[in-house]
Amino acid sequence: MTGGTAAPDGGHRAAAEEWLAQDPDPGTRAELRAILDAGDGAALAERFGARLEFGTAGLRGELGAGPNRMNRVTVMRAAAGLAARLLRDHPPGAEVAIGYDARHGSRRFALDTAAVLAGAGLAPWVFPEPVPTPVLAHRVGAFGGVVAGVMVTASHNPARDNGYKVYWGDGAQIVPPLDAEISAAIDAVGRVDELPLGTRWGTFGADAAEVYLDAVTGLGLGEAREVSVAYTPLHGVGRETLLAAFERAGFPAPAVVADQAEPDPDFPTVAFPNPEEPGAMDRVLALAAASGSDLVIANDPDADRCAVAVPLPGGGARVLTGDEVGGLLAEHVLRHTSGPDRLLVTTVVSSSLLGAVARAHGVRFAESLTGFKWIMKAGGPGDRLVFGYEEALGYSVGDGRGVPVRDKDGIGAALAVAALAAEARAAGRTLLDLLDGQARRYGLHATAQLAVRVDDPALIAGAMARLRGAPPGRLAGRAVEAFDDLAEGAGGLPPTDGLRFRLAAGTAPGDGPARVVIRPSGTEPKLKCYLEVVLPVGEAADVAPVRARAAEGLDGLRESVSDALSLS
Template sequence: MNPQLRDRVADWIAGDPDPATRAELATLPESELAERFSAPLTFGTAGLRGPIRAGPSGMNVAVVTRTTAGIAAWLQARCLGGSVVVVGRDGRHGSAVFATTAAEVLAAAGFSVRYLPGPTPTPILAYAVRALGAQLGVQITASHNPAADNGYKVYLDGGAQLISPADREIEAAVAAIGPAADVPRTPVHPAEETGLVRDYLDRAATLPRGSERDLRIALTPLHGVGGKVAVEALQAAGFAEVHTVAGQFAPDPDFPTVAFPNPEEPGATDALLELAARVDADLAIALDPDADRCAVGVPGPDGWRMLTGDETGALLGDHVLATQPAGSDPLVATTLVSSALLGRIAAARGARFARTLTGFKWLVRAGSGLVYAYEEAIGHCVDPDTVRDKDGMSAAVVVADLAATLKARGRTLLDVLDDLAVEFGVHATAQVSWRVDSTRESAAAMDRLRSDPPAEVAGEPVTADDLLERRGQDRTDAVVLTGSRVRVVVRPSGTEPKLKCYLEVVEPVTDRADLPRARAAAAEALRACERSLPHPG
């Protein structure tokens, strides 16, 4: 074995407090060890995420221990030692052990630890940080990743995800921590924090603005941890008839009935839509496994279908703005990869609009007066004063309020989408992902795009805007191609060796009778966009 690699592996094994992962490393061939020790997990979207496995590039007790010790040192360096911190977890493999590890390391470092009992939806953890005035929240979760993964999500004071430079500073603090086995731990008992959930539900009950409650709802948490709280939130808001997918309701870390536990993936919501059709529901709702994202299904002339995140974003944004008090100055926000429709709705409704970088760590910091934010990946923040992050459960309550209000008027969510299309034009969106062999290859593809951007897309002249040339918080690794009715955003994935392309076509509509033509034209233009994109190969 390479002597340097051999020494690194031996040092890690000597400092790993978990006998299971020590034994795992001792059995691996050199090629596998080289891969696992090539680079540690790094902070991506507000924390760590990766496969559950031994070594510095996986989620395991040693990595969680050192990460938590680094965060504790970072807080102490800012005179925040002894402050309140909250620790929660989802129901994935390893989550209970990792959450206990984090809680015990923080307790040994002198912090006042509130360790939430049992599997908990991520929005409850974000709410707890805000409600308890905590300086830190740690949620052990991998959201909608495959069953083999886990993660470590960090919230700071106020309940928002951390942003730079805090993430880089924390990484530096973690790098300075010695062997995990030397990090002190103090036993912590889970807190009786049922009052937090009760307070969250009380707040959810106030979110509906309408008085109508006649609505039959089908719901699935996709084997995640949000089912019970989501049903209770809907019932607290007055929506009594909630039918759930029985085989997907209890938390199950193996996600046995879905190939991929993400409501956006093909087939993931089949059981939900079958239930919705069987019980003659008015609305279908799918949460992702940690309940921070919400997908919406509706019945239509051709049967049930799931709305896109952009469709739900436009519906909820318009609904939230319509229910704001007179004289207020509301702000709504979305991301640079989401549809432009929300901005047009805001302008027409006399509201302010902001477009941020991708991720709710940016969206919830969009500005004062924020009342609603969404991203196209089915994330919605409908109550920023309570949860400063995406929250699938409160979003379910608000979309149910809209659907019930419309039902009482003999209308549907699809009718409102038609209204918006007539008023603002059809905004058709799609996403194309290209998998490459490595992040180096995706970086090279972005370099080629920057040096020679296309002059036209789908036969329409476009201009290129390289967001790496911007300063401050608007700077990111993305290129935006904009034409008169076409917009394309190309960026590398933050977690996988992929290039992602977000497409949008706007097709004007003359009247309601023109909608079929406009939608068909927009769909064809999207296909033309995809055909004309510069392939990374």
């Protein structure tokens, strides 16, 4: 993400000239030279007035010249800092796995990373072709000799972006203090044209994904296989791996959206390559209707997220939320595993349903901060993580041995969803029937989001400060029963910039409790608000009117929280 380290007023031209002198990329050199020749001070300030900050998500930003952009200089500096930090703990020759997606610049950034790591004395191994992020994460975690991994991807960001994710030897993304230590090492890197560069590194074989496929197709989550699937990789890198996984697991081959099947870094058929965005799944929903599919699945471009929809008998489809898929997959995993040491994990902004599921099944449950880097650190000694998820369509599905991928895995999740849908189909049911069954057992946990985008990031800090200083006593007519400032490390969690409000039941008959969590986005100038209402349903009740009442409750919360923020 962008931010933080401002250059002094003026000095941008001198910084740009120094950048030009070390930049190995003719494209970004030409871009920067044109800006200098045009005397475009605003463009220089935008590129050199700040820099991309290396955090727990690594780097992510727009492609282009300068320290506030993703480019070869930025990547080589990141690789040099990573190498310096790794050599504090590991001897020369330690292995690092490097993967990349099909975005603009990804392969070049991967090879630059390999050259810098090799020049520092490490032993990089590079995938020969673009791969899904979970394949890289599994490669790091599954092989004891691999001490770290790099994945060049911007996941579901727009086409103009790229990014750089770092994994440690356990196969999970880095968390503090590693991010700060790597960032400090990056700050100590000098000119990249003075870095020693290696010219030889290992290349994984063409069957590099085989071990990953063995892991995700061997989860043993049921034997049913009769289900027809319509699928899209959204112009990303998931198709070949997902089709191979479905074939190996014994599922019928999914129908694939033809004009989204091949990797294309321009994402020409979608305004935003994120299956959560309106319109992104239109083509795969149309394919499902035309082919009579039982199930709809979409991956994002690096295939670490999985979106799910169910076609409706009278036409159209119901797109499931991440929380709904998370609840269904949790019980599916628990039905096919055993032991009280099993652990379910979700984040503080995801539905409270998972805790209810864990209690009912007599297994362990933990909440984490937002992001899979935190999900994988949750729990304690003796816990066996079998399932973790976050509401933003991220799932890590395991079996009796635990989770094979210590990050979100859109392909493993797709297999598990297909197995669950096939199991339901064999019983004459659909995923929608299963959702109603969960609502009857645990109450209807309905969730929604409110996102408020602003032009001035200072407005976000002001809104958070106002709510901290004078938290509202009521929201949507409900009393605030408990208020947690997550910056104080509420519930034993690491401190984070967030606020949580637990609300009493509403005054209408059948209303249950509610919850609101508010936090600033980590990548964009906006506040994200996560809303939940819980309504009792009853054993034999029709769930539809309860869902309608829950939607009204969420609308009321959305309006009340928006008023409390005072940003629109």
